[in-house]
Amino acid sequence: MSESSKSKGSVNLNPSPTLQCKDLHEYLKSRSAQFLETLYNYPTICLAVYRELPELARHFVIRLLFVEQPVPQAVVASWVSQAHAKEQLKAAEALSELSVWQEAPIPGGLPGWLLAHSFKRNLKVALLGGGRPWSMSSSLEPDGKARDVAFLDAYALERWECVLHYMVGSAQTEGISADAVRILLHAGLMTRDADDGSAVITRAGFQFLLLSTAKQVWLFLQHYLHTAEKRSLSAAECLAFLYQLSFSTLGKDYSTEGMSNNMLVFLQHLREFGLVYQRKRKAGRFFPTRLALNIACVRSDNETLEPADAGAAPRGYILVETNYRVYAYTQTSLQAALLGLFAELVYRFPNVVVGVLTRESVRQALRGGITAAQIIRYLEQHAHPQMLKADSGGIRSESVLPPTVVDQVKLWESERNRFTYTEGVVYNQFLSQADFVALRDYARAQKVLTWQSERARTMVVTRAGHDDVRRYWKRYSKSS
């Protein structure tokens, strides 16, 4: 008998990899411990990291915040009831991953937990006060030309759409700098055309367009930070400043006084993307916009419709009917083009685009690497206010979209994923039927058998069960 170990592509389960959007937790996890250590010197980062932690982990941190000595691990574990021990382990793991706490022995030899010194100090500063003020908070005399929230929203939207328009190759290319283009190229959202060297959008770029604005900004900034290091900007400093912005108040002006040269450069970049508003380069004050404030609320999956700012945020324009018709009240070609990614456009009027979601159109989008979830998210995010109001006939559904449409789009996706991949080990070329049957029955009893064929005397065992089965085989072949 021979066993050939064939790993059936567990690495790349998804045929066309979708765009990864890490949240802060994952981003920080991928960075080195020293980098985290420098980050925890900023109270803002500590605050942001704290909010990203799982519930139980937050509870642990807040209880340990005012404790100076290490606390035995057993004591920490006893804070959570037995039934939820798994979640407790997960929380503890999250804290260790981000080096928020470290293991520290306590007198008596038991292992204990101790919050990282700088994290503890700076979280206390953020919560209770003390320490140095944030760099941008020096006081200002009242501004004669203060801007209101509506103006800032409009400004931010216009700037951000500039970037998106550039991506879809609309004629409008002014107002985007070489830096922004470099970031788009670096992120793989756009690529240089082989012929004339002009930037064209990639498959990832299309997925990027379907993300919510907050996620777009965050993803974009992540890549910005990657490239920032090459331009002698400290990523830690930039990240800290970003979170300062995200914890500031909308519609209030902040001073640029006391900011380092690097940060002023960074500020100009943010201004270009619409994260801050500045009247003039040398104005000495700036206004953070809603784009900057949203950075802190990027969560991977449980992101809701962001209706908290529905009043001021760009209004939705898409109506979806139960007969799969989609009406988009829009005048910009960008939005029409986006809709065209997954819907078949039927009519085009000056102020409205009508499309139909068909199996073909959706499958085409799916082939392009766009997921059903992304399509649904996009439709939800831009749902017309009328959709939000409409009640779904007493059915309390998660989505504002008609349930039939949501289900069908998901079904169209799942009909493409008819394979499930399991990693396994093939056993074949058995010398006798009896050997095969013995081994197969053993594997089946252990519940590790994935597939078998008696005629071919071949069986597949899961990777986890392989060692066990092999041991059994050795015992078995020796004894017989």
Add this chain to the structure above:
Amino acid sequence: MADDNTPTDCSLLVVVVDTNPNQRYIIEDPKVLTNCLDAVIAFSNSHLMQKAKNQLAVIGCHFHKSEYLYPSPGKPLDVRQIDGQYELFTLVEKTIKMRLVNLIKSQPQEDKPGESLLAGALAMALCYISRVRRQLSPGLTMSSRILIVTGSSDTAAQYINYMNVFFTAQKQQVLIDVCSLDKHLSLLQQGCDITGGLYLKVPSLEGLLQYLLWVFLPEASERSKLVLPGGGRVDYRAACFCHREPLSIGYVCSLCLSVAVVTRSHEESTRDHGYCFVAETSSTVFKIGGPLATKPKKKKMKI
């Protein structure tokens, strides 16, 4: 009671702080109030720190009136950062302190401090919660709870008001937590039990913040996962409607279900007075059929 243990998008916490000057710990050392207040402010800020969308209200409860300490009605204060504290937290701290000073200054000087108007403050909290709920944008879910921090003793004088508030809270799915600084409060403990909140009598005031953060900071959905104090037996004795004292055995009116400690029966006393005890609170004239009511007496009472 909050049955569903699914985490919500945001949570609203209303803290009711008892600032009545005739609490025992304040009489002994007025400075302790500052410490307690600092603990409450730090606790409130920790609540805001949990999630970006969390909301907070603080109500100060005095003996002459209750007032919102945060958020302040009208335009919020214009604060600038002075140290490394998060701007919002500075705003909370400044607003609470400033408005509390105003509240204490506004107390009538000549009157002797009476008991705190806790039931009224609770009603205000419920009103605030229902307002915020109504303004909540569609698609968001919010859990709400009330925390009472008090060192006053438990009087049954506001019994009916308390019970009304407790059952309203239960119906609105609002948790009521009570943190007692001084004495055991059986009436408020009933409220916690009815609404599914937690009751804790703090053993010492020094560690107040730590207790608050430990017991009262976790949300309802999280509490089931943690080992928290509480439970124990709840004293469910009702207070009588005549002397407002808890009693184990009493008389219950068959019509209005009011409880009385008086040795004579309710009917008798009704006959004497021509109205029921609850007439005081509900102002309904109790009509008795039969030959017992004598007309002249009834007239007297009506005048």
